[in-house]
Every structure is written in C-alpha cells, then in structure tokens.
Amino acid sequence: QKEVEQNSGPLSVPEGAIASLNCTYSDRGSQSFFWYRQYSGKSPELIMFIYSNGDKEDGRFTAQLNKASQYVSLLIRDSQPSDSATYLCAARTGGGNKLTFGTGTQLKVEL
Amino acid sequence: DVKVTQSSRYLVKRTGEKVFLECVQDMDHENMFWYRQDPGLGLRLIYFSYDVKMKEKGDIPEGYSVSREKKERFSLILESASTNQTSMYLCASAGDKETQYFGPGTRLLVL
Numbered sequence: 001q002k003e004v005e006q007n008s009g010p011l012s013v014p015e016g017a018i019a020s021l022n023c024t025y026s027d028r029g030s031q032s033f034f035w036y037r038q039y040s041g042k043s044p045e046l047i048m049f050i051y052s053n054g055d056k057e058d059g060r061f062t063a064q065l066n067k068a069s070q071y072v073s074l075l076i077r078d079s080q081p082s083d084s085a086t087y088l089c090a091a092r093t094g095g096g097n098k099l100t101f102g103t104g105t106q107l108k109v110e111l
Numbered sequence: 112d113v114k115v116t117q118s119s120r121y122l123v124k125r126t127g128e129k130v131f132l133e134c135v136q137d138m139d140h141e142n143m144f145w146y147r148q149d150p151g152l153g154l155r156l157i158y159f160s161y162d163v164k165m166k167e168k169g170d171i172p173e174g175y176s177v178s179r180e181k182k183e184r185f186s187l188i189l190e191s192a193s194t195n196q197t198s199m200y201l202c203a204s205a206g207d208k209e210t211q212y213f214g215p216g217t218r219l220l221v222l
Contacts, residue, residue: 008151032209043201043213044154088154090211097142097161097209098169103153 003027004091006102014110019076021105023089026070030091033072034099035063038086047074047087079109114138115204115214122219130189132217134202142205143185145169145177147198148216154201160185192221 003026013019023033032051036044050056050063050072062075072091076083086104093100118133134143144159146169156169158177166177174196178186185204189196199218203211 034210036213043216046210046212049210092209097205097211098144098156098159099211101154103151 004089004100004102006087006089006105008103009106010108011105012108012110013079015079015081017079019079019083019107019109021074021076021087021089021107023072023074023102024070025072025089025091025100027091027093027100028067028070030070030093032092033063033065034090034092035061035072035074036088036090037083038088038104040085044088076107079107081109081111083107084109115202115212117200117202117214117217119217120215122217124189124192124219124221126193126221128189128192128221130192130219130221132187132189132200132202132219134185134187134204134214135183136185136204136212136214137183138204138206138212139182140204140206141182142211143179144203144205144211145175145185145187146201146203147171147196148201149198157187192219194221197221 034049035047038044060077064073088104089102090099115136145157146154160179176188202214205211
C-alpha cells in the first residue's frame with residue numbers, strides 16, 4: 001500500500017509565527033509532491049509542488065523535500081489567520097498522473 | 112486559469128436511486144479524476160480517465176461507474192445509491208504537467 005502520512009493536528013501557531021507542516025511517504029518511487037490547502041467546506045487548491053531535493057520558495061511558502069528520508073514539509077512564514085485551513089500533502093508515483101493524498105493537517109493561526 | 116465545474120453543489124437522493132454527477136473542465140486536459148472525501152479518511156480515488164472513452168479503477172470503485180464520451184466531460188454514476196455513499200465528491204483534472212485542479216465539489220446525502 002503506497003501511503004502518505006500526515007499528523008491530523010490541529011497545529012496551533014500564533015499570528016506572525018512560522019507554521020511547519022510535515023508529511024512522510026512510503027513509496028521510494030514517488031517522484032513529485034504537492035501541497036494543497038483546503039478551507040472548511042471548500043475544495044482543495046494547489047499551493048505548490050516540488051520535484052527535487054532541497055527547498056522551493058514561493059512567497060510566504062517554502063516546500064522542502066528530502067528523498068533519502070522520504071519526507072516533505074511545508075513552511076508558512078508570517079502566518080495569518082487566513083492561513084487557517086487543512087493542508088493536504090500528495091505524492092505522485094510512476095508514469096501516470098495519479099496522486100496519493102495524505103489525510104491532511106489542520107492548521108489554526110491564532111490572534 | 113483552469114476551471115473545473117461540477118453539476119451540483121448539494122444533492123439529496125433516496126436509497127436505490129441512480130445518481131449522476133457531472134464534471135466539466137475547460138483546459139483541454141487529458142486526465143480527469145473522481146474522488147470522495149470523508150472525515151478522517153481523506154481523499155480517496157474512485158475512478159480516473161486519461162483519454163476519451165478510457166477509464167481506470169481507483170482505490171474504491173465498487174458501487175460506481177464512470178463515463179467519458181467527450182474530453183471535457185467526466186461523469187460519475189452511482190448505479191444504486193446507498194447511505195454509505197453519502198460523502199463529498201470531488202472532480203479534478205490534470206494536463207501533462209500532472210498538477211490536479213479541483214472542482215468545487217458535490218455534497219451528496221443519500222437518505
């Protein structure tokens with residue numbers, strides 16, 4: 001079973017702090033990784049993707065990938081209350097476009 | 112911008128009814144997907160399609176079928192709705208860049 005694991009949370013951080021969301025995956029063949037944000041009652045929306053080991057930055061968001069440790073993380077700098085949502089990690093394996101999703105981590109940014 | 116639309120936001124059906132959920136994308140994407148999302152279980156893939164008239168089973172295809180007669184349209188069919196099919200249904204599409212874009216979702220209640 002190819003799995004993507006996330007801590008369900010909730011993860012609570014104060015406004016302005018760095019939120020760190022983590023994800024591990026079991027399939028070493030996984031090639032690319034995606035972070036989606038999902039507000040309550042809404043559909044997932046893509047934040048960013050990462051293919052290569054190391055860091056990838058996009059505004060306040062940084063994705064980190066460590067293939068040796070099978071670990072992906074998402075850092076959110078200067079967290080805002082509007083960042084409060086569930087964050088889904090997904091991994092693609094093989095040549096097709098199927099993604100395996102984690103169950104998500106709920107983030108709460110408190111004033 | 113990619114736009115994925117779903118035929119209904121909310122649906123209420125009776126046990127045993129045949130239910131059609133429709134998804135349309137406007138980006139000429141080859142790949143389309145149907146997921147269901149349940150609390151604590153995350154996103155689970157029901158069926159996907161990588162071309163017109165092509166379909167493949169996902170992780171939980173039982174009780175569902177799909178149809179893709181045109182590239183932009185992917186339908187999910189519940190042949191005989193049951194209460195355990197009460198869920199949020201999400202459609203997604205992806206081009207050759209593999210990023211999946213989601214529709215707004217259909218919340219289905221089977222009574």
